[in-house]
Amino acid sequence: MHNGSTGPQEKTPHQLYEHLAQLDSGYTLEACTQYAAWIHEIHELKRRHNAVILAHNYQRPEIFEVADVIGDSLELARQSKQVASDVVVFCGVHFMAETAKIVNPERMVLLPDLQAGCSLAESITGEALADRKEELRQVYPDLQVVCYVNTTADVKAESDVCCTSSNAVQVVEALDTENILFVPDENLARYVQNETSKNIIAWQGNCYVHHQITPEQIQEVRDKLPQVKVLVHPECREDVLALADAVLSTSAMMRYAKESPAQEFLIVTECGLSDRLLLEVPEKKFYKSCKLCAYMKMITLEGVRDSLRDGRFEITLPEETRIGAQRSLDRMLALNA
Ligand code: 13P
Ligand code: SF4
Numbered sequence: 001m002h003n004g005s006t007g008p009q010e011k012t013p014h015q016l017y018e019h020l021a022q023l024d025s026g027y028t029l030e031a032c033t034q035y036a037a038w039i040h041e042i043h044e045l046k047r048r049h050n051a052v053i054l055a056h057n058y059q060r061p062e063i064f065e066v067a068d069v070i071g072d073s074l075e076l077a078r079q080s081k082q083v084a085s086d087v088v089v090f091c092g093v094h095f096m097a098e099t100a101k102i103v104n105p106e107r108m109v110l111l112p113d114l115q116a117g118c119s120l121a122e123s124i125t126g127e128a129l130a131d132r133k134e135e136l137r138q139v140y141p142d143l144q145v146v147c148y149v150n151t152t153a154d155v156k157a158e159s160d161v162c163c164t165s166s167n168a169v170q171v172v173e174a175l176d177t178e179n180i181l182f183v184p185d186e187n188l189a190r191y192v193q194n195e196t197s198k199n200i201i202a203w204q205g206n207c208y209v210h211h212q213i214t215p216e217q218i219q220e221v222r223d224k225l226p227q228v229k230v231l232v233h234p235e236c237r238e239d240v241l242a243l244a245d246a247v248l249s250t251s252a253m254m255r256y257a258k259e260s261p262a263q264e265f266l267i268v269t270e271c272g273l274s275d276r277l278l279l280e281v282p283e284k285k286f287y288k289s290c291k292l293c294a295y296m297k298m299i300t301l302e303g304v305r306d307s308l309r310d311g312r313f314e315i316t317l318p319e320e321t322r323i324g325a326q327r328s329l330d331r332m333l334a335l336n337a
Contacts (some may be wrong), residue, residue, distance in 0.1 A: 010039060010040060013029065016035060033231045049086065051086065052069070052083045052085040052088055053068050053090075054090050054091065055067035055071075056096060056272075056274035057276055058092075058293055060297060063091050064279075069129050072166060073249070075098075076100070077103065080099065085107070087308075087311075088109045089307055093295050093296060102156070102317065103160065103330075108311070111315055116295045118208055118295055119295075124151065126204055127154075129159070130258070140179035142177045143180070144161070145180070146175070146181070146296045147163070148162075148168070149164045150207070156329065157328070159165060160175075162332040163249075172200070174262035180200050182203065184201050186203065187236060187241075188210065190236055190238050191241060197308070213242050218240060228265060228266045229245045229262045231327075233248070244268070253277075256275055258281055262284075263277075264286075264287070265285070270291060271291065
């Protein structure tokens with residue numbers, strides 16, 4: 001992860017091509033020459049507008065070349081509060097940029113493509129949550145709502161506390177209540193239920209990327225390569241998690257792969273994370289059992305350049321919603337989970 005606001009050193013087109021060609025994903029020298037020109041423009045624009053770029057681990061590898069911070073949802077939520085800049089450009093999906101805005105009301109937060117959504121975040125609305133909460137409180141008067149960070153600001157504002165894939169169990173354990181409505185990821189909810197004695201009531205949402213990964217796909221690799229360590233994201237189905245050596249958030253996968261004495265890993269999450277590992281840990285072997293998130297891949301270098309140049313697309317929120325959502329996020333950050 002890059003900390004501070006300088007980002008990585010600018011590469012020449014040839015250096016960029018050599019770097020990205022390691023991925024075997026069809027990068028050409030011609031494409032890298034265009035990327036290098038956009039990267040240069042973005043660096044200039046960042047200086048001119050006193051901007052920082054935050055990027056999620058699933059972003060395209062060329063986006064990492066302009067990112068000041070790369071991380072998982074929790075790291076990005078923390079960092080977006082700490083960066084010293086007038087503008088934050090968020091290379092990720094809408095709920096992530098919204099989270100940056102919730103904790104940064106005074107800064108301009110830009111998302112290069114407003115179509116970059118999330119199937120999980122779209123599986124629940126603030127209104128539907130309010131109804132379900134009321135219904136469940138008749139049965140469980142102590143009910144509290146834990147919302148995954150992959151939700152809109154409306155849903156965060158209706159919740160008691162937020163969580164991410166790296167702290168969901170700790171957040172649930174820290175609450176002084178037995179009955180918890182966990183929204184919106186049914187797979188993460190089931191994972192949490194298996195780690196706690198509390199009663200977890202799940203919302204029926206899922207991530208279309210992780211939910212399509214099957215245990216057969218993992219078992220096939222395990223059978224051929226019994227030595228691989230299988231790292232799985234908790235948004236995967238329960239029968240996939242059952243085959244994991246470790247269930248981890250995206251950044252925790254990065255740390256695990258770097259620090260483990262093991263040499264070979266099967267990475268079961270969105271493909272951007274495997275690409276990041278292949279580039280940053282070339283001495284180890286990474287097998288992919290990954291799927292692409294079409295939303296994450298909507299962010300391109302050209303889009304980031306346009307975003308910085310034209311100040312688009314600015315994330316705005318009604319203040320009442322922002323304050324409600326901030327309460328949920330602050331509670332999570334204060335738990336230090
Ligand atoms: P992480 O917080 O583990 O990076 O996950 C975010 C996400 O959207 C996973 O699909
Ligand atoms: Fe949403 Fe899934 Fe894409 Fe993550 S991978 S942003 S949860 S659709």
